[in-house]
Amino acid sequence: MPVPDPLDHERRRLAGLFDIAPSRVLYALCTLRVADRVPRDGIRAGDLAEVLGLHRDRLTRLIRAAETLDVLHVDAGDTVRLTPAGTLLRSDTPGSLRAEFSDNSLFTAWGPFAETVSGGRPSYELAHGTAIFDSLGDDREALRTFHEHMRMRAHQLYRPLLPALLRHCGPRVLDLGGGTGGLSELLMAGDDRIQVTLTDLPDVVGLVPKELSRRHPGRFRAEPGDMRTSVPEGHDTYVLGSILHDWPDDVAAGILTGCAEAARRTSADATVVLLERVLDDAGPDPRRMDDMWMMAMTGGRERTRAEWTGLAAVAGLDLRTVEHGGELSAVVLAPKG
Numbered sequence: 001m002p003v004p005d006p007l008d009h010e011r012r013r014l015a016g017l018f019d020i021a022p023s024r025v026l027y028a029l030c031t032l033r034v035a036d037r038v039p040r041d042g043i044r045a046g047d048l049a050e051v052l053g054l055h056r057d058r059l060t061r062l063i064r065a066a067e068t069l070d071v072l073h074v075d076a077g078d079t080v081r082l083t084p085a086g087t088l089l090r091s092d093t094p095g096s097l098r099a100e101f102s103d104n105s106l107f108t109a110w111g112p113f114a115e116t117v118s119g120g121r122p123s124y125e126l127a128h129g130t131a132i133f134d135s136l137g138d139d140r141e142a143l144r145t146f147h148e149h150m151r152m153r154a155h156q157l158y159r160p161l162l163p164a165l166l167r168h169c170g171p172r173v174l175d176l177g178g179g180t181g182g183l184s185e186l187l188m189a190g191d192d193r194i195q196v197t198l199t200d201l202p203d204v205v206g207l208v209p210k211e212l213s214r215r216h217p218g219r220f221r222a223e224p225g226d227m228r229t230s231v232p233e234g235h236d237t238y239v240l241g242s243i244l245h246d247w248p249d250d251v252a253a254g255i256l257t258g259c260a261e262a263a264r265r266t267s268a269d270a271t272v273v274l275l276e277r278v279l280d281d282a283g284p285d286p287r288r289m290d291d292m293w294m295m296a297m298t299g300g301r302e303r304t305r306a307e308w309t310g311l312a313a314v315a316g317l318d319l320r321t322v323e324h325g326g327e328l329s330a331v332v333l334a335p336k337g
């Protein structure tokens with residue numbers, strides 16, 4: 001009997017981690033709109049190739065790979081159907097992942113990652129020649145896709161935090177870097193008393209759906225602004241949803257200082273609330289992979305409670321409490337007394 005190699009299991013585990021093919025199969029299904037063109041009652045692979053103008057044999061092989069990922073099912077008569085997971089790759093499914101999975105620039109950005117770890121600029125900048133938010137500003141379609149993803153993410157990630165967040169919100173809320181209003185919408189739907197001012201870069205504010213103001217008359221406005229240079233005062237609560245993890249400590253401290261000064265000028269009770277991941281201090285934590293995404297894409301970082309406390313202190317803020325809800329937490333800060 002051959003003696004089993006004790007590292008065989010680990011070898012297979014690492015080979016699984018190395019495999020990028022599953023994510024590329026989902027990318028191809030989304031970007032080529034394969035999932036969008038599979039009708040509810042199914043379609044044969046050859047007909048699908050014709051509808052999409054794709055190479056028949058290559059598409060058939062892609063479909064077989066997708067079947068292995070449980071996003072497509074092929075029956076004995078060769079009819080292709082979407083599985084429940086596969087419906088999430090269609091553009092018309094609420095909470096669709098199509099926009100996110102079609103974005104190849106995030107994937108190709110990982111190429112020079114080792115150089116980033118060695119002390120270079122964010123991998124995205126090395127790969128594409130511009131910082132991620134600048135490159136989105138130059139490409140209207142990419143900006144729209146990114147914010148479609150952000151809106152969906154906001155609904156998924158902030159909903160479990162909402163009851164705790166609303167407890168810490170005064171009536172006048174600033175949604176700083178609020179994107180196209182996913183979080184603003186949740187706040188206004190969650191509490192009738194809340195009025196929201198959303199600020200973001202001018203191109204992004206242009207994408208905020210008009211129906212947000214119509215649905216909440218007199219309670220919502222969106223204004224262009226650069227949070228790195230100014231934060232508007234006059235709000236009881238300054239909410240930063242997934243903002244500071246995009247930035248290294250020096251820039252994040254500058255943005256937070258702007259918020260602290262605006263809060264101090266507004267009222268003695270004004271607070272700043274960060275919706276962010278709070279990493280475990282030690283040991284394995286799956287959210288450490290999100291920290292790698294930040295290092296690679298923006299040059300930012302995910303932070304532990306001690307790191308949030310330190311950043312807040314630099315900006316003249318005390319950490320009052322941390323509320324947990326799902327993957328994210330609400331880190332509640334107030335100007336030092």
Ligand SMILES: C[S@@+](CC[C@H](N)C(=O)[O-])C[C@H]1O[C@@H](n2cnc3c(N)ncnc32)[C@H](O)[C@@H]1O
Nearest residue numbers: 150154177178179200201225226227228241242
């Ligand atoms: C990760 S997204 C978060 C969006 C939103 N808060 C959410 O949670 O869905 C970061 C946001 O910061 C905005 N942003 C980046 N740089 C900015 C700046 N200098 N001033 C204002 N907003 C900025 C981006 O346009 C984007 O909407």
